[in-house]
Amino acid sequence: MRYSPEDLLRARTLGFLIPRPGTRPSPRMEDEELVSSESVGRILRAVGHRVHEVISVTRCISRRRVVLVRLVDDSFVLLKWPDEDIDVENNYETTMLGLLDEVALPPEIRAAIPRILAVDPQTRVVVVDAIPPCPSLHDLLGNERPVPEPYLRALARILASLHGVEVRGIRDGHHDRTLGPPVPRDTLVSTREYANGCGLDFDDYLRSMQELEPRFRELHDRWTPNSLIHFDLGGDNVLFPVAPSAGALPVRLIDWELAGFGDPMYDVGFLVGQLFLGEMRRVRFDVGATDWVSRIQANAHDFMSAYSKARSVSEEDVRRLVQYAGIALLVHSTVRLQQIGALGRIGHLCLHFGKRFVQHPDIVSMLLSDGRRRKGWVG
Incomplete structure (x- = not known):
């Protein structure tokens, strides 16, 4: 059975499971031969990659089968197998990375985005250029100190450049990549959906989401798909391959499978949400402990001030990005x-704060920003 994007969206945001069709086991249970050095070498030879002698193959954490391959010349490539259960014909990442090759991105910005090197027509495995293992945003958020300011400024600069690309011409030829807000307009679940609710806390979670339905409708009404956006800037999809003092642009954005045309403030807000989540994962909320707030303020200010210098941000933009966070x-x-x-x-903290962000974006924007520098956020 094939599920529509709306089905998957409702399942993702309303907290119930859609049974996976078919009987294919999880990629983690697949025969190791499929991702062996010999198998990977055969695929690279089949697609004509210039180097196909494999030194090592490392599995990546992913729902689909993905491996990082180190080659004999010390270069790296990423191999991605198709998700055979859900998106058999999914070539979204190939499409979007191809589009980025067509637009006039500055070379240093384009270097921060992977390129499709080849696609094996027989196995439908996609070969993507990769970089050596390096710290991710998720890793840095686990440290005691705020994320280094040069990292956040470079990340903001890349996003502002991406969001500023003129898309009216290319968007007309790719209507299937026009995205909508990542929440449904309607939060009323069917009997079947309710029966597939997850866990003992499902009722509490669903009740909170249903209380937010008016805000979700507002976001749908204000959504303007006028920019190229990544749409999935989780902590593991933002990599920092070089030290901030090394001179090169120290950011790499990976996993473009969900990318498309959408509201640029969603990317910005999603990253602010990741900054907040990183602190909640690490900090102990002892009575009187406030240092986590100051770290979020520092990270959010560095990121947002850099973004707003590169691309104008209005008060309404800030309101939306907080709701997306x-x-x-x-x-x-x-x-x-x-x-x-x-x-x-x-999960309870995310539910509590997420609900407040969506309901009261004006109050939250003042909390997350440094009040003395608030005007620096808005162009």
Whole structure:
């Protein structure tokens, strides 16, 4: 059975499971031969890659089968197998990375985005250029200190450049990549959906989401798909391959499978949500502990001030990005509910703060910003 994008969206945000069709086991249970050095070498030879002698193959954490391959010349490539259960014909990442080759991005910005090197027509494996293993945003958010300012400024610069690309001409030929807000307009679940609710906390979670339905409708009405956006800037999809002082642009954005044309403030808000989530994962909320707030303020200010210098940001933009940050937190709480059957400490925090972000964006924007520098956010 094939599920529509709306079905998958409702399942993702309203906290119930859609049964996976077919009987194919998880990629983690597949025969190791499929991702062996010999198998990977055969694929690289089949697609005519210039180097196909493999030194090592490392599995990446992913729902689909993905491996990082180190080659004999010390270069790296990423091999991605198709998701045979859900998106058999999914070539979205290939399409979007191809589009980025067509637009006039500055070379240093284009270098921060992977390129499709080849696609094996027989196995439908996609070969993408890759970089050596390096720290991710998720890794840096686990440290005691704020994320280094040069990293956040470089990330903001890349996004502002991406969001500023003129898309009216290319968007007309790719209507299937026009995205909508990552929440449904209607939060009323059917009997079948309710029966597939996840875990003991499902009722509490669903009630909170249904209370937010008016805000979700507002976001749909204000959504303008006028920019290229990544749409999935989670902590593991933002890499920092060089030290901030090395002179090169120290950012790499990976996994463009969900990318398309959408509201640029969603990318910005999603990253603000990741900054908030990183602090919630690490900090102990002892009575009187406020240092986590100052770290979020520092990270958010560095990121937003750099973005607003490169691309104008209005008060309405800030309001939306805060709401999108809340949605990022809500989606994380859904994932926890689906994976472990309960929200747990982090899931409850994400639900609580995510709801507040969506309901009260003006108040939250003042909390996350440094009040003395608030005007620096808005162009």
